[in-house]
Amino acid sequence: MAKLVTQEKLILACIFATGFSGVVSEYVMATLASYLIGDSITQWAMTISVMLFFMGVGSKLSERLPGDPLRNFVICELILSLIVSFAPTLVYSLAAYTERIELVVYTLTSCLGILIGAEIPLASQILSRSMSLKTNIAWVLSQDYFGALVGGVFFVFLGKAYLGLAYTSVFLGALNLVVALSCCRGFPRLPVAATALLLLLNAAIAKDVVVYGEQSRYRDLIIWSEASDYQKIVLTQWKDDYWLYLNGNEQFSTVDEHKYHETLVHPTLNVSRANKRILILGGGDGLAAREILNFHPEVEEITVVDLDPGVTKLSQTHPVMLKINERSLLHSKVRIINQDAKQFLSQNKALYDSIIIDLPDPKTVSIARLYTNEFYSLARKSLSNGGCMATQALSPFYVPQAFWSIDKTLTQVGLSTKSYWISLPTLGDWGFVMGCRDQSPEMVSHRFLRTNIDNRFRFLDKDQLVAMQIFDKEIKIAKKEAQASNLFNLNVYKYYQKGRWDLY
Structure with missing residues (x-):
């Protein structure tokens, strides 16, 4: 096999990063659905199934995208960075105003699925210029799968445990932005700069929005909130009385x-x-x-x-x-x-x-x-x-x-x-x-x-x-x-x- 050149290495590194981000995005949305809708097994199964289906849709749609595949890949990463970063913020803020929060969760999941699904075909199109089909598929899929494993380990031991869902998503948004930046030579600077500014804004408001969204789901003041490995634990107070909730259930x-x-x-x-x-x-x-x-x-x-x-x-x-x-x-x-x-x-x-x-x-x-x-x-x-x-x-x-x-x-x-x-x-x-x-x-x-x-x-x-x-x-x-x-x-x-x- 011919030695990989610098551009090929860069694209494959990007695929590793997107594989990492993609699987963590799935887990973030599934966990959000479990916390806000309940029945964790059903929500994990449905969230991942919906995302996989729309990944297929995104993969199919990618063949119809006109123009340079590298440019399309950058656009895809910029949009993805915004959606994945803002997903928990949007879900928690809208939870205060709708009882059908599952529609919001699954709509965002579908959008993420389409964009994630388009990544591998676009990367394969870029690499097809210098790689044989056999080598192309082998390298792209292997990097995507390797990234997914690292992403799963990250979510379990670092993201969920220490960053929380909101800041894990902010991190994923930043990672997708870095992927876009590494491939955006010749790409207009304004969309990239605007995306970066929006990510910074989200990082600044995410905690307050999540607190607001959580509080809106309870009649009384939240005095303790924690996401354990199994459920969302919330303790509320009204006057001299207290309530303990697990995943929203008293x-x-x-x-x-x-x-x-x-x-x-x-x-x-x-x-x-x-x-x-x-x-x-x-x-x-x-x-x-x-x-x-x-x-x-x-x-x-x-x-x-x-x-x-x-x-x-x-x-x-x-x-x-x-x-x-x-x-x-x-x-x-x-x-x-x-x-x-x-x-x-x-x-x-x-x-x-x-x-x-x-x-x-x-x-x-x-x-x-x-x-x-x-x-x-x-x-x-x-x-x-x-x-x-x-x-x-x-x-x-x-x-x-x-x-x-x-x-x-x-x-x-x-x-x-x-x-x-x-x-x-x-x-x-x-x-x-x-x-x-x-x-x-x-x-x-x-x-x-x-x-x-x-x-x-x-x-x-x-x-x-x-x-x-x-x-x-x-x-x-x-x-x-x-x-x-x-x-x-x-x-x-x-x-x-x-x-x-x-x-x-």
Whole structure:
């Protein structure tokens, strides 16, 4: 093969850079879609698929571009530098004014795809003047793929972790501008200078625009915002109350979280025959652990398994979270494991007297698998004889079939169940299901009503224990229609998607 000349090396270096920028652009848009729209698996799949499709469109359109391919390549890079740089800024600023932000995200993704798709054909046209077709294709594609790998590593370990989405995009815009500058000999200076000035302007305003856009999505003042490896974590404040959101979904509010956690924790520990070792799946906010530590001195060990170290770190360090959870995750009895709940259970050899399951709603297939026969079977194996588990079970009003699906799934794995619900101002009617091992349904009901009521409880009393077991006729009818869930038939996910959430 003939030795590469300087211009060829320059073009191939540009292709390496555009391969780097292209893949990082895909990841930025997919992450934006996950944060703002939700359902990360769906958004990543759809964003990348849409971008790949429009890359094909761009590749096809490139053959119709008239004139010098080098000039077209420079124009493409200048436009691309502006769109990729401004994408997060535009998305966050428009998020304040539209509820259909997905249209903005996918429109920008399509534009990026067309421009990225045109890069390789244009570079190949430039190199065709001095390279054979065989050598041309081999070098262009290899540099593009090598750049993509480096871009992926950059996004995971540097861009997302340290720069954030906005400044990662600013960096990509600058990189595309450098590519254009390296190839723009003879190209008019005004468009290049104007692009550079616009990139500088975006770099100056990006942070403020993102903060404004984020704040517009929440009713109350954001006092903490962080993008972890798994989700967007936001803490807001209104007067003396606080809200924690994950990817825009409320996790708790201090207005009523005491009602939720008293109901989730105390009946379960009272019905269980022993309470020395407790497992909490989810609960990275430390609120379930707080209830156990404050009211159950007989507990010797609490293991908290939460996937996201960003949540547990926040709960261990932020002054507001430490005040709310009363420093529970720093207690000597508490052990924190950052791991997927199902993976933990599949590897676990220990037995626990009670298991508290406080996981996110099954809005996605990946989370819905934690509401299945297979998952609850693993949890049952981790229960000691006479032990009980309790899970948040969605709303019996908004998704009654999903609520009863959880009850039937726990019953299917051999647990005696008790279903109950409470009314929460910030969430509406909310349900819970308890499942006990080696106890009859009659014994579970008997011990449930005899739950020890501590005078320090803010919500639970004997009347509440009776009232929370009463369901209206419509909800009871839904029980007959509900079916248990397993990995091959995620009924709880299907029921959740059909829920009447718009009524709240």
